[in-house]
Amino acid sequence: MHETYDAMNTAPTRAFLVGVKLKDELQSDAESSLEELTRLAETAGMEVLAETVQPKETPDPAYFIGRGKLEEIEAIVGELKVDAIIFDNDLTPAQTRNLEKVLDIVVIDRTSLILQIFAQRAQTKSAKLQVDLAQLQYALPRLTRLWTHLSRLGTGAGGTAGVGAGRAGGAVRGPGETQLQIDRRLIRTQISRVKKALQKVEKHRRIQRKQRQEMINISLVGYTNAGKSTLFNALTDEHRLAEDKLFATLDPTTRLLDLPDNRHVLLSDTVGFLKKLPHHLVAAFKATLEEVAEADLLLHVVDVSHPEAESQIDAVDEVLKALEAFERPTLMLFNKIDLLENEAYPQLFRNKYPDSLMISAQDGTGLEALKDVLAERFSTQDIEVSIALSYQDGKALDYLYKHGEVFDTDYQGESIQVKAKLPQRYLKALERLTTNSTGLN
Ligand SMILES: Nc1nc2c(ncn2[C@@H]2O[C@H](COP(=O)(O)OP(=O)(O)OP(=O)(O)O)[C@@H](O)[C@H]2O)c(=O)[nH]1
Ligand SMILES: [Mg+2]
Known part of the structure; x- marks a missing residue:
């Protein structure tokens, strides 16, 4: 990331991170959450200068942090030449406004940071539209004079969500309409435009999915960076982007997976989950992640070498609940065992998940x-199934070999009597392929 910035001769955004340890939170949780925020900021191409955690019973309604802490941060901002403050928690629109006013720099919260990363990484049309929608919905209640940071930080939001672009769009001002009202109106128009475009894309996806439903579908799910894409590549010989970065994968991809008994199933790689995943995004990705809710089996990939592995499992379960996929049959896969030195650690997981x-x-x-x-x-x-195929039914025979297990073939004059085992759901497709057969029995 940094090389790119240097090459362009623009310095990366210099960020200062702020976490608040609230009443019911453990100090260690607040710290590891801040560590994750650091990785997120770096993934977004920023340089993290320093960080601070303030213990506080409840958030301050106006500034989230206490007044003393605010003064402290104000001094640091000047001293370290900070470009942006990133809060580990989500701020209300009013808190963001107040903080920006006092500190006179860009204030970003966890949600908007994640949205930026998603915007940078979205590749397919549907992912781009979904991120656009989430960004616009996030922006709407937050529009202020200062609210230009998404465009300033170069989110590359695929065009439609460029709030700045809407501002420069030269909209005609209605009687008594302020600039702010114009901006809001433009955003609302953009939201409905993006929604319409999404509906179109979704219709197409639904058709594709219907065609896949005749096959067994397996979805990889898991915390970001757990190794889902690496596993996907290893199982399907695919060369998808697997990187030591958060959210390397944004679009679900599906490939054929060959199993030992000559059986073929579909395997999908999906976007990684995260703690405190913005609810805007969960909603936006619900459609893309329908694969997950409809899968015959979920492979839940866990980075067992990660100190937070257990709470990452919980976070993934939370998102699965939100996607109404928690009840799907699931197989736990504890990945990266090559990094483990201590055998006792995986034993804990084996006890808790005996089938893993x-x-x-x-x-x-x-x-x-x-x-x-x-x-x-x-x-x-x-x-x-026991089926009599004519010699013209080559396709049906291929299909049986490909999707089932043929254990007996008996050549009888004009036909072949085939005995095979096959998943029940493939029967319909088989029937379609058997034009001249004397039928299934
Ligand atoms: N040592 C070790 N590293 C692994 C293993 N599996 C994956 N990794 C590394 O972990 C990092 C993340 O892997 P990915 O496959 O991109 O993870 P992902 O779950 O797809 O991540 P997102 O798409 O960001 O959610 C990469 O640097 C991989 O090389 C493993 O079994 N052992
Ligand atoms: Mg991935």
């Missing part, structure tokens, strides 16, 4: 066992 598997997506440990478990799991959903 320990893997290393990077060096391949446990991946064959994983495929065996998957094949085994889905073979119990098979039914036995």
